[in-house]
Amino acid sequence: MKWDSVKLTGCCTICDTEIYESRLRYRTGLLAGKISAPAEAKLGACGITFLISDGSSVRLSFCGNCADLAHKNMGKVWAKAVKSQIWYFVNAEKIYTDPGMKAPIHDAKQRVIVIQGLYHHLDTFLLEPIAVEKWGDADA
Ligand SMILES: [Zn+2]
DSSP: OOSSSOOOTTBOTTTOOBOEEEEEEOOSSTTTTSEEEEEEEOTTOEEEEEEETTSOEEEEEEOTTTHHHHHHTHHHHHHHHHHHHHHHHHTHHHHOOSTTOOOSOOOHHHHHHHHHHHHHGGGOOEEEEEEEEEOSOTTO
16 A cells, blocks of 8 residues: 555556556656556456545545455545645646646646645545446456
8 A cells, every 4th residue: 555655647546556558658757657648447447436525526546456445544545636636736847748748727826726626625535435336347
């Protein structure tokens, strides 16, 4: 289990194993070589939708080994997911360095709104899993 690492796109929320095939990878910047756009899920990957304490919901992905751990570690799972989103946002200029990529947000006012929204989630918590999907099954 890796609770202090950043949850990267296309990877398990708990152990950071790649659970998606990559459609695109970062060519430059802080995440060079990592998945930038995921394609289909690998065999055994799992998506769990959680109810959040503010009434919204979120779907997070896990490898087959970690899916059961997610239910027992919702506090750590959510803290990692939220902190990772903040990390992506704060480091956007060092991540989206490829000339073909565009950092998602440039406008200063928009940046404030987004960062406030992300920090708001640090005050929320996961209440319970409400749906579990197994992806990448051969017969799915
Ligand atoms: Zn895992």
